Amino acid sequence: MSVEEKVKNIIVEKLSVEPDEVVMAASFVDDLGADSLDLVELIMAMEEGFDMEIADDQAEKLQTVQDVMDYIKKHA
Amino acid sequence: MTNDAKRVVVVTGGSRGIGRSIGLRMADLNTRVYFNYSAADSTDAEETERLVEDAGGSAKGARVDVASRQEVQEFFNHIVKECGRVDVLVNNAGITEDGLMVRMKEEYWDRVLGINLKGAFLCTQAVAKPMMKQRFGRIINMTSVVGVMGNAGQANYVASKAGLIGLTKSAARELAPRGITVNAVAPGFIDTHMTADLSEKVKEAMLAQVPLGMMGQPEDVAEVIAFLASEKASYITGQVIHVNGGMYM
Numbered sequence: 001m002s003v004e005e006k007v008k009n010i011i012v013e014k015l016s017v018e019p020d021e022v023v024m025a026a027s028f029v030d031d032l033g034a035d036s037l038d039l040v041e042l043i044m045a046m047e048e049g050f051d052m053e054i055a056d057d058q059a060e061k062l063q064t065v066q067d068v069m070d071y072i073k074k075h076a
Numbered sequence: 077m078t079n080d081a082k083r084v085v086v087v088t089g090g091s092r093g094i095g096r097s098i099g100l101r102m103a104d105l106n107t108r109v110y111f112n113y114s115a116a117d118s119t120d121a122e123e124t125e126r127l128v129e130d131a132g133g134s135a136k137g138a139r140v141d142v143a144s145r146q147e148v149q150e151f152f153n154h155i156v157k158e159c160g161r162v163d164v165l166v167n168n169a170g171i172t173e174d175g176l177m178v179r180m181k182e183e184y185w186d187r188v189l190g191i192n193l194k195g196a197f198l199c200t201q202a203v204a205k206p207m208m209k210q211r212f213g214r215i216i217n218m219t220s221v222v223g224v225m226g227n228a229g230q231a232n233y234v235a236s237k238a239g240l241i242g243l244t245k246s247a248a249r250e251l252a253p254r255g256i257t258v259n260a261v262a263p264g265f266i267d268t269h270m271t272a273d274l275s276e277k278v279k280e281a282m283l284a285q286v287p288l289g290m291m292g293q294p295e296d297v298a299e300v301i302a303f304l305a306s307e308k309a310s311y312i313t314g315q316v317i318h319v320n321g322g323m324y325m
Contacts, residue, residue: 037208037253037254043207
């Protein structure tokens with residue numbers, strides 16, 4: 001599974017959204033209906049899925065699907 | 077039955093006193109009880125394990141300092157690894173270092189706040205993650221009647237117990253969307269090693285404040301905890317339940 005697919009799967013599962021909603025430009029809060037607790041869970045799932053730690057100040061900046069893709073590709 | 081199907085209950089400070097009663101009250105075939113203790117001597121812990129097993133349950137004690145983030149994390153990692161879940165956390169571990177506030181040593185303040193309040197925070201943080209995933213959890217914090225009434229000579233203990241009420245309410249609001257309830261139980265004058273140390277004069281004075289006229293037993297408190305931990309208490313969160321014979325109303 002590619003990184004893109006894995007990230008997408010985690011988002012679909014954690015936010016209970018349809019796969020075709022998870023486009024690169026989608027904002028978790030505005031487009032995918034996530035609340036603050038969902039965001040925390042999403043970050044925790046990314047950390048677990050990619051065996052990495054995302055610091056709080058970095059996590060705050062991850063607001064769109066693209067943000068997360070870029071971050072994971074750079075750090076995982 | 078697989079381990080996954082069992083209810084997993086963690087009680088801090090579970091080797092004696094109210095903590096032991098909670099383990100015993102929760103003991104059944106369908107429950108695995110884990111508890112921690114701080115004493116260097118493991119006699120009480122082993123006795124608790126044996127009592128819970130005699131009552132038809134299973135219990136496992138570990139020497140863990142709840143004020144240490146690292147030890148707490150390792151303790152809960154181990155439990156989650158072994159069972160795959162945590163259903164109930166009872167933040168019961170507590171100590172006293174009494175003395176008049178005006179002369180209280182800073183280290184007594186730090187030690188009591190560290191175990192009673194920070195310890196509960198660290199344990200709550202550690203279980204929040206698995207509980208959020210499960211979409212189910214019960215967190216119960218042991219506060220005290222003095223946490224709402226105040227008590228001369230216990231500024232540190234009282235501050236920690238009042239702090240636990242604040243932690244309870246904030247965590248309840250934060251975790252409610254994930255099916256996790258957080259409540260506090262406030263015992264009054266209960267017959268344990270903690271109150272056994274009090275002088276007869278103090279005991280008499282305390283009893284005079286209890287309309288029901290007697291000390292409570294650890295089982296009186298454990299019964300309320302067992303209820304709050306059950307499915308039946310699913311609509312109760314952010315509350316402080318008093319078990320004090322009417323000492324405070």
